[in-house]
Amino acid sequence: MCGIVGVSLREPLEPHRAAYSLYYGLYALQHRGQESAGIVVSRDGEGSRISKGMGMVPHIFAPDDLKRLQGNVGIGHVRYSTTGSSRIENCQPFIIDYKDGSLAVAHNGNLVNYAQLRAGLEGEGRVFTSTTDTEVIAHLLVKELLIHKDLVEAVRELMRILVGAYSLTLLVNGRLVAIRDPLGIRPLCIGRLENGWVAASESVAIDTLGGRFLRDVKPGEILMFNGADEEPRSARLYRAATTAHCIFEYIYLARPDAILDGRLVYDTRVRIGELLAEEHPAEADVVTSVPDSGVASAIGYSDRSGIPYRETLMKNRYVGRTFIMPEAEMRDIAVKLKLNVLGPQVKDKRVIVVDDSIVRGTTVRRIVDSLKARGAREVHMRIGSPPITSPCYLGVDMKSKGELIASQHSVEEVRRFIHADSLGYLSLGGLVRAVGMTEKHLCTGCLTGVYPVEVPGEKWTARQMKLSHFTP
Numbered sequence: 409m410c411g412i413v414g415v416s417l418r419e420p421l422e423p424h425r426a427a428y429s430l431y432y433g434l435y436a437l438q439h440r441g442q443e444s445a446g447i448v449v450s451r452d453g454e455g456s457r458i459s460k461g462m463g464m465v466p467h468i469f470a471p472d473d474l475k476r477l478q479g480n481v482g483i484g485h486v487r488y489s490t491t492g493s494s495r496i497e498n499c500q501p502f503i504i505d506y507k508d509g510s511l512a513v514a515h516n517g518n519l520v521n522y523a524q525l526r527a528g529l530e531g532e533g534r535v536f537t538s539t540t541d542t543e544v545i546a547h548l549l550v551k552e553l554l555i556h557k558d559l560v561e562a563v564r565e566l567m568r569i570l571v572g573a574y575s576l577t578l579l580v581n582g583r584l585v586a587i588r589d590p591l592g593i594r595p596l597c598i599g600r601l602e603n604g605w606v607a608a609s610e611s612v613a614i615d616t617l618g619g620r621f622l623r624d625v626k627p628g629e630i631l632m633f634n635g636a637d638e639e640p641r642s643a644r645l646y647r648a649a650t651t652a653h654c655i656f657e658y659i660y661l662a663r664p665d666a667i668l669d670g671r672l673v674y675d676t677r678v679r680i681g682e683l684l685a686e687e688h689p690a691e692a693d694v695v696t697s698v699p700d701s702g703v704a705s706a707i708g709y710s711d712r713s714g715i716p717y718r719e720t721l722m723k724n725r726y727v728g729r730t731f732i733m734p735e736a737e738m739r740d741i742a743v744k745l746k747l748n749v750l751g752p753q754v755k756d757k758r759v760i761v762v763d764d765s766i767v768r769g770t771t772v773r774r775i776v777d778s779l780k781a782r783g784a785r786e787v788h789m790r791i792g793s794p795p796i797t798s799p800c801y802l803g804v805d806m807k808s809k810g811e812l813i814a815s816q817h818s819v820e821e822v823r824r825f826i827h828a829d830s831l832g833y834l835s836l837g838g839l840v841r842a843v844g845m846t847e848k849h850l851c852t853g854c855l856t857g858v859y860p861v862e863v864p865g866e867k868w869t870a871r872q873m874k875l876s877h878f879t880p
């Protein structure tokens with residue numbers, strides 16, 4: 409998971425306006441990645457100016473950095489690593505200068521055929537400065553641009569080669585371009601600003617910039633922005649038999665105030681809680697949530713069950729999301745720092761705790777233990793997704809089955825491990841109903857072990873990215 413943004417603005421009175429817009433857009437997407445961030449801007453194709461670094465958005469960009477980034481068009485990226493380790497060489501956007509110009513790329517997603525594509529490019533003598541799949545995309549696009557000259561034809565060829573998830577914002581010779589993979593696995597949307605256009609992973613970035621959300625970028629679509637006043641040019645390069653929107657965006661990844669593929673994430677999470685109450689009722693005194701992603705579902709559970717909702721876990725908002733931090737030791741410390749129990753709300757009570765998912769089980773066990781240590785009589789865990797049993801190969805850091813408690817253990821074994829009095833997971837059918845799409849339009853790979861693209865050694869469905877399944 410990463411966050412991307414792009415703006416194409418009217419030639420500004422203040423020459424650093426694009427950099428500031430990207431900065432605030434990235435700040436709104438900070439939940440999608442906290443390891444590094446970068447901004448590239450250009451003015452009418454006159455070369456690019458870049459600033460990037462490790463850490464969170466407000467710590468990387470000082471006001472003087474942003475003032476230096478003069479230009480009216482640009483892209484930005486917040487990163488959390490799925491391919492390539494957490495180091496400065498892997499920060500995005502990537503810039504490549506080539507014979508006919510320059511290209512900058514910001515990428516959200518993960519390529520399944522990264523290693524094979526990279527080996528091919530290295531065999532042709534191309535040199536890589538990072539270990540990420542994004543640099544592979546940049547090199548491949550340059551290669552196709554040199555062959556085809558026309559951007560649309562080059563991207564059509566690129567899409568034919570790439571297997572996996574990719575939402576992209578590009579700066580091609582100073583022009584903003586937005587691309588979404590043919591299955592629409594990761595989100596991407598566009599909006600209108602008073603002084604131009606914006607493309608972003610989630611609509612919350614558009615809201616933050618005071619813009620008007622227009623629509624999602626369609627799966628397989630390229631949008632080329634030509635200045636602030638012209639409508640962007642669109643071409644639908646491939647149309648898959650079905651889409652494969654990541655169901656986890658609705659459960660956990662996206663902000664609740666985001667609109668993804670026409671659905672407000674908050675509404676989906678409330679419905680998740682309502683259906684969870686129907687599928688797994690419990691006798692209890694209070695319903696509570698693990699903040700923040702469990703809140704809307706806990707409210708839904710409370711509404712449907714009639715059991716009052718109370719806050720019992722107080723979050724230290726200055727600690728990052730534990731799930732995002734890749735090192736195990738960092739995760740441990742972060743969990744301890746992150747949540748404190750409001751003792752009187754749970755003492756002698758039977759408590760239903762709603763959370764979005766269980767990955768390793770260690771965080772939830774600490775929460776159950778903390779509630780019991782503060783006097784909770786019973787703790788009933790309710791989870792707004794089915795058990796996560798398989799890794800994600802498409803841009804979320806769930807790397808191996810060994811890290812996923814539900815891939816090795818039954819629900820009863822997980823219940824015992826987390827010390828809960830009862831444990832109930834929402835069924836896949838319930839989750840799909842809550843999202844409001846049919847299952848065939850969603851990726852459910854980490855829940856079912858069946859992926860929407862060909863993953864070596866795994867099961868995959870017939871909507872895989874083979875050209876024969878697309879109608880150009």
Ligand code: SF4
Binds near residue numbers: 653
């Ligand atoms: S495998 Fe899971 S997390 Fe990964 S894209 Fe599919 S639904 Fe999303």
